[in-house]
Amino acid sequence: MDIQKNLKQAAENIIYKALEARSNDKLIIITDKNTQKIAKIIAQTAKKLLETKTLVIEDFTPRPARKIPKKLLDEIDKFKPTLSIYAADGKEGELPLFRRPLVEDILTGKYSCLHAHMISITQEIMLEGMLTDPDLLYKFTIKLYKILKSISEIHVKDKFGTDLRVKLSKKMRWVPSHGKLRRSQYWQNLPGSEVFTTPDKVNGKIFAFILGDYFITRKILSKPVEFTIKNSRVQDIKTADKNLQSELERYLSADKNANRVGEFAFGTNIGIKNIIGNLLQDEKFPGIHLAFGFPYPKETGADWISANHLDIIPLEPTVELDGKRILDKGKYLISI
Numbered sequence: 372m373d374i375q376k377n378l379k380q381a382a383e384n385i386i387y388k389a390l391e392a393r394s395n396d397k398l399i400i401i402t403d404k405n406t407q408k409i410a411k412i413i414a415q416t417a418k419k420l421l422e423t424k425t426l427v428i429e430d431f432t433p434r435p436a437r438k439i440p441k442k443l444l445d446e447i448d449k450f451k452p453t454l455s456i457y458a459a460d461g462k463e464g465e466l467p468l469f470r471r472p473l474v475e476d477i478l479t480g481k482y483s484c485l486h487a488h489m490i491s492i493t494q495e496i497m498l499e500g501m502l503t504d505p506d507l508l509y510k511f512t513i514k515l516y517k518i519l520k521s522i523s524e525i526h527v528k529d530k531f532g533t534d535l536r537v538k539l540s541k542k543m544r545w546v547p548s549h550g551k552l553r554r555s556q557y558w559q560n561l562p563g564s565e566v567f568t569t570p571d572k573v574n575g576k577i578f579a580f581i582l583g584d585y586f587i588t589r590k591i592l593s594k595p596v597e598f599t600i601k602n603s604r605v606q607d608i609k610t611a612d613k614n615l616q617s618e619l620e621r622y623l624s625a626d627k628n629a630n631r632v633g634e635f636a637f638g639t640n641i642g643i644k645n646i647i648g649n650l651l652q653d654e655k656f657p658g659i660h661l662a663f664g665f666p667y668p669k670e671t672g673a674d675w676i677s678a679n680h681l682d683i684i685p686l687e688p689t690v691e692l693d694g695k696r697i698l699d700k701g702k703y704l705i706s707i
Contacts, residue, residue: 374494374498377497377498377502378412378494378497378498379412379416380502381412381497381498381501381502382412382413382415382416382417382497383416384501384502384504384505385413385416385456385487385501385561386398386413386416386417386420387420388504388505388506388550388551389487389505389550389551389552389559389561389563390454390456390485390487390552390553391551391552391553392417392420392421392454393420393421394420394421395421395453396421396422396453396454397421397422397423397424397450397451397452397453397454398417398421398422398423398424398452398453398454398455398456399423399424399425399426399447399450399452399454399455399456399478399484400413400414400417400423400424400425400426400455400456400458401426401428401455401456401457401458401459401473402425402426402427402428402458402459403427403428403429403434403459403460404427404429405459405460406458406459406460406491406492406493407427408494409458409489409492409493409494409497410425410456410458411425412497413456413458421454424446424450424452426443426446426447428443428459431443431446434462434465435462435463435464435465435469436462436465436468436469437464437468437469438468438469439469439472439473439477444477447477447478447482451482452478452482452484453482453483453484453485454484454485454486454487455474455478455479455482455484455485455486455487456486456487456488456489457470457473457474457478457486457487457488457489457490458489458492459490459491460490460491461490461491461584461585461587462585463584463585464585465585466584466678466679466680467678467679470490471665474486474488474558475558478558479557479558484558485552485553485558486552486558486559487552487558487559487560487561488558488559488560488561489560489561489651490560490650490651491587491649491650491651492651493649495647495649495652496562496647496649496651496652499642499643499644499645499647499652500562500640500642500643500651500652500655501561501562502642503562503640503641503642503643504642505550505551505563507641507642507707508549508550508563508564508639508640508641508642509549509550509551509554509563509564510707511564511639511641511707512547512548512549512550512563512564512565512566512639513547513549514705514707515547515566515637515639515705516545516547516549516566518692518697518705519545519566519568519637519692520545522539522692522693523538523539523693524536524537524538524539524692524693525537525539525570525635525690525691525692526690526691526694527575527577527659527685527688527689527690528688528689529578529685529686529687529688529689529700530687530700531578531595531685531686532576532578532597533575533576533577533578533685533688534575534576535573535574535575535576535577535600536573536574536575537570537572537573537635538570538571538572538573539568539570539571540570540571542571542672543568543569543570543571543671543672543673544568544670544671544672545566545567545568546566546567546568546667546670546671547564547566548560548563548564548565548566548567549563549564549639550562550563550564551563557669557670560651560654560655562640562643562651562652562655563639563640563655564638564639564640564655565636565637565638565639565640565654565655566636566637566639567634567635567636567637567667567670567671568634568635568636568671569632569633569634569635569666569667569668569671569672569673570603570632570635570661571603572602572603573600573602573603573632573635573661574600574601574602574603575599575600576597576598576599576600577597577598577600577661577683577685578595578596578597578598578685579592579595579596579598579683579684579685580592580595580646580684580685580686581646581648581650581653581682581683581684582596582619582650582681582682582683582684583650583654583662583680583681583682583683584622584679584680584681584682586615586618586619586622586681587648587649587650589615590648590649591646591647591648594610594611594612595610595685595686596608596609596610596615596616596619596683597609597610598683600632603631603632604630604631604632605623605630605663608620608623619681622679622681623663623664623679623681625677625678625679626677626678626679627677628664628675628676628677629663629664629677629678629679629681630663630664631663631664631666631675631677632661632662632663633662633663633664633665633666633667633673633677633680634660634661634662634666634667634671634680634682635659635661636654636659636660636661636662637658637659637690638653638654638655638656638657638658638659638660639655639657640652640655640656640657641657641703643655643656643657646684646686650682650684653684654682654684656684656701657698657701657702657703658684658685658686658687658688658698658701659684659685659688659690659698660682660683660684660685661682661683662680662681662682662683663679663680663681663683664677664678664679664680664681665677665678665679665680686701687700687701688700688701
C-alpha cells in the first residue's frame with residue numbers, strides 16, 4: 372500500500388467529492404494536537420483550490436474545553452468561512468459545552484458552513500473509510516433510504532442476545548447522511564454513510580461492543596454491555612466492568628432525556644471491511660446502531676432534546692423490515 376498516495380486520495384475525496392469545494396469557498400479546519408497531522412494533509416489538498424485556515428484547539432484553551440474561547444471565535448469571524456471541518460479528538464464533557472455549540476451555533480449557524488465532522492479521525496480511517504468512492508456510497512445510501520421511508524417496524528437480533536423491536540412514526544423523517552454535503556445542505560459526519568431517524572418506540576435488549584462520545588477510547592469491548600430498553604428508555608445496564616457501568620449510569624442520567632433513544636440508524640459504507648473500535652467509522656460499517664440522548668431534531672423532526680448523545684453498536688445484526696430480512700449477520704441482502 373502506498374500510504375501517502377492513499378492519504379492524498381482520501382483528502383481529495385473530502386475536499387472535492389464530499390464538500391464539493393469551489394474556488395470561491397473559504398475552508399476552516401478545527402483540529403487538535405493529536406489529530407494535527409491528518410488536518411495538515413487535508414489542508415494541503417484544499418489549498419490547491421481554495422483559501423484555507425487551520426486552528427488548533429489547544430492554542431486557545433485547555434482540554435477538555437468547557438466553552439468556546441473568544442479568541443477562537445474572533446479567528447473564525449475574521450476568516451468568515453463557507454466550509455468547515457472538525458478534525459479533532461473527543462474529550463469528556465466537550466459535546467454539549469464546546470463541540471455542538473461550535474458546529475451548530477457558529478459554523479453551520481452563524482456562517483452557514485457546509486460542515487464535515489470528523490471526530491477522532493485517524494490515519495486508519497483515512498486509509499479505509501475515506502477511500503471508498505463517495506459516489507458509490509451516495510447511490511447505495513439513497514437506495515436504502517427510499518426503502519426505509521415506507522416501513523413501520525424493525526426487528527434486530529444477533530447471536531450475542533440482542534432482540535430489539537423498533538416502531539417508527541410517519542411524523543419522524545429518515546435522513547440519508549450520504550457524504551455529499553452540497554446535496555444535503557446540512558452537516559454530516561465523515562467518513563459517510565448512514566441513514567438515521569428518531570424512532571417512535573424501542574423495546575428489548577441490545578448488546579453493544581462499541582460505545583460513542585468519550586467512551587470511544589475503550590475501543591472494541593472484550594465483553595458487550597447489555598442495555599435493556601423499555602418504551603424507548605434505558606431501564607437497566609449490565610457489564611462486568613463496574614467502573615464502566617457507573618460511568619454509563621451517570622452519563623445516561625445527565626438530563627431527563629439522556630437515557631431516551633434519540634437515533635436509530637443503518638450504516639451504509641459498503642467499502643468498509645472491518646470494525647476498528649472507532650465510532651466515527653464503525654457506525655458507518657454495514658449494520659445498525661442506536662443512540663441515547665440528542666435526537667437531531669432539525670433533521671428528524673423530533674420535538675425534544677438532550678445535552679448528551681451516546682451511540683452504541685452491536686455486532687453482526689440480522690435485521691427485518693416489516694418482516695422482510697434486509698441484513699443477515701451484518702451482510703446486506705440488497706445491492707446497488
